Amino acid sequence: MTAKQDATLRRTVLEKMYLARAFEDCISALAAEQGRLPGMQILATGQEAAAAAALALGKDDVMVTNHRSHVHLLARGADPKTLLAEIMGKESGVNHGKSGTLHLIVPEVNALMTSTVVGASPLLALGAAFAQQYKETNALTMVFFGDGAAAEGSVHEAMNMAGVWKLPLLFVCENNCWAGAQSFKEHCSAGNIASRASSYGMPGELVNGNDPDDVLNTALELASMCRDGRGPALMELTTYRMHGHGEYDKQHYVDPAEIEFWAERDPIVMFSSRLEQEGVLGEGQAEAMRREAADKVAEALKFADESPYPAPEAALEHVWASPEHI
Amino acid sequence: MREVHTGVAIREALTLAMEMDDRVFLAGEGIGVSIHDNPLMPTYGLLETFGRRRVKDTPVSEAAIAGLAVGASTMGLLPVVEIMFFPFITLASDMLVNHAGKLRYLSGGKSSFPLTVRVKAGMFGAGCQHSHNLEAWLAHAPGLKLAFPSCPADAKGLLLSAIFDPDPVIIVEDMGLYWMQGPAPEGDVRVPLGKAAVKRPGADATVVGYGRAVLAALEAASELEAEGVSVEVIDLRSLVPLDRETILESLSRTGRLVTVHDATKFCGFGAELAAIAAEEGFASLKAPVVRVAGPDIPVPFSPPLQEFYMPNAQKIAAAVRSIL
Ligand SMILES: Cc1ncc(C[n+]2csc(CCOP(=O)(O)OP(=O)(O)O)c2C)c(N)n1
Ligand SMILES: [Mg+2]
Numbered sequence: 001m002t003a004k005q006d007a008t009l010r011r012t013v014l015e016k017m018y019l020a021r022a023f024e025d026c027i028s029a030l031a032a033e034q035g036r037l038p039g040m041q042i043l044a045t046g047q048e049a050a051a052a053a054a055l056a057l058g059k060d061d062v063m064v065t066n067h068r069s070h071v072h073l074l075a076r077g078a079d080p081k082t083l084l085a086e087i088m089g090k091e092s093g094v095n096h097g098k099s100g101t102l103h104l105i106v107p108e109v110n111a112l113m114t115s116t117v118v119g120a121s122p123l124l125a126l127g128a129a130f131a132q133q134y135k136e137t138n139a140l141t142m143v144f145f146g147d148g149a150a151a152e153g154s155v156h157e158a159m160n161m162a163g164v165w166k167l168p169l170l171f172v173c174e175n176n177c178w179a180g181a182q183s184f185k186e187h188c189s190a191g192n193i194a195s196r197a198s199s200y201g202m203p204g205e206l207v208n209g210n211d212p213d214d215v216l217n218t219a220l221e222l223a224s225m226c227r228d229g230r231g232p233a234l235m236e237l238t239t240y241r242m243h244g245h246g247e248y249d250k251q252h253y254v255d256p257a258e259i260e261f262w263a264e265r266d267p268i269v270m271f272s273s274r275l276e277q278e279g280v281l282g283e284g285q286a287e288a289m290r291r292e293a294a295d296k297v298a299e300a301l302k303f304a305d306e307s308p309y310p311a312p313e314a315a316l317e318h319v320w321a322s323p324e325h326i
Numbered sequence: 327m328r329e330v331h332t333g334v335a336i337r338e339a340l341t342l343a344m345e346m347d348d349r350v351f352l353a354g355e356g357i358g359v360s361i362h363d364n365p366l367m368p369t370y371g372l373l374e375t376f377g378r379r380r381v382k383d384t385p386v387s388e389a390a391i392a393g394l395a396v397g398a399s400t401m402g403l404l405p406v407v408e409i410m411f412f413p414f415i416t417l418a419s420d421m422l423v424n425h426a427g428k429l430r431y432l433s434g435g436k437s438s439f440p441l442t443v444r445v446k447a448g449m450f451g452a453g454c455q456h457s458h459n460l461e462a463w464l465a466h467a468p469g470l471k472l473a474f475p476s477c478p479a480d481a482k483g484l485l486l487s488a489i490f491d492p493d494p495v496i497i498v499e500d501m502g503l504y505w506m507q508g509p510a511p512e513g514d515v516r517v518p519l520g521k522a523a524v525k526r527p528g529a530d531a532t533v534v535g536y537g538r539a540v541l542a543a544l545e546a547a548s549e550l551e552a553e554g555v556s557v558e559v560i561d562l563r564s565l566v567p568l569d570r571e572t573i574l575e576s577l578s579r580t581g582r583l584v585t586v587h588d589a590t591k592f593c594g595f596g597a598e599l600a601a602i603a604a605e606e607g608f609a610s611l612k613a614p615v616v617r618v619a620g621p622d623i624p625v626p627f628s629p630p631l632q633e634f635y636m637p638n639a640q641k642i643a644a645a646v647r648s649i650l
Contacts, residue, residue, distance in 0.1 A: 100452070187386070
């Protein structure tokens, strides 16, 4: 099956992209209000086509993600209510206020591990993929990491070992052109990440990361290879972080023309009009999807706002499985 | 004396060292071009001043940053490298613990590793993978010196000493201090490694801490003064080497010791201080040593939970009261 043939899946991709955009627009607006949100806010605005990769997964597949995770988690089916409550540090948050935005973990949707330690997620995914192979399941693990993360030794170790053991592990590198204030050219010695795949004996695909069809088709194809026992694969999504590193980042080091260039390639604008042109979406359907996403986020915000903070002593919970040890 | 922000004082040390000695270079993630366009950040503007030869923005590669420092230092350079946040020291730890701290010894004293690692630390609402003070790990590794300043003058003076020290030195910068002002001398005024400072004299109890916790201890001391309790506050400034004399001398007068740090309690640096009091100051002790520290949990994200975690003046004052 290719995505082109599957109209339902493509509509779901767009739906999730709208949801992620609305969710992050809400966070962005809250972050602009003094004292409204604790900590830092790291958004994936502009990178929503990555939702298509997450949607290539089946229910039993595992996802591992990083500090810029909202798109991945929402696409996977995480509840925006408990995600937003977590980001606000509320008791009802998906991780009871222990995590905040940087390491949202949603086992309910098989997003079992998240790390804000750059380059750590591929190592975690290695273990998950090993377990899948060991248990002879038909499932795979998909791991998201950034272009900057690819400079960590951990990523090389994960790729090599996964290659040697032919683990069902799909590496998804979101190359958003920047790692903090360092441009891709400055921090990477090669022209792309995907070409590294051959060094580890796996297929590597360079994908237009702002085109959900490209992302979905490649992800489906590579995922089925992983499932067939042919070992790991790597896909690199070329995309752009429209809001800078975090909401506090004024991007003083970025050429405004570069931001404009990518603004004209907004994946949501492009994909919604493509689906309309192809008749996959009828008149007014895209707009209805956008409104539905906005409603879900408004509901999430109400839920998060009305939720209480955890009691201070709750800090002591969840360190151990056996609480008597603390 | 003029007042400067700690971040600026650190930059003065870096600037002076680079002006004085071409062997000094800087490397780290975003130390040249940073997402923080803020003149209070220590490395702000240094790329413009010293150029790309001496101010090196690196890829996100902590092991390589630390390895760079080890290798370049034994070649005669004086590297000053930055680890962006304390928990990421774990990624650099092989180069620091197994190499920077051991290669001189392994060489029978023939090789030297005069490197400096600046580590940014603090609890700032980012959760436990950004906030985790691991100074006790580092202090436990032979061959590494370790400093943890609490004010602009020490941040500057200790860094200058570290850069020109013949051994590897790790210096922890509490980021909250960057935005705080205090007196600091101009020019090349160094603070020796291994020398504590008595921040406030007192007679009834000794509170020993380092970094941000010293400010909380001073606040607690003022609070207790109003109750007629006289507290001596010692700022260790260096953890390795450790100024035992200053601690023991103070203890011999007050007979009571409270230790304080933001790191967790179990096997924290306070345990070493308590052991020193027990081994070497036993005769002076009038009461048990009390350790004020974070509970043995990862630093939580949610504001009330982080608040619960943090040692503060009230907790320190309560600890002192408990042994009067
Ligand atoms: C080990 C480690 N080093 C440094 C950081 C600080 N940091 C957070 S995000 C980031 C940039 C990562 O870039 P990339 O992997 O491209 O992901 P992006 O932020 O662009 O999504 C850095 C350096 C970190 N979180 N972990
Ligand atoms: Mg990036």
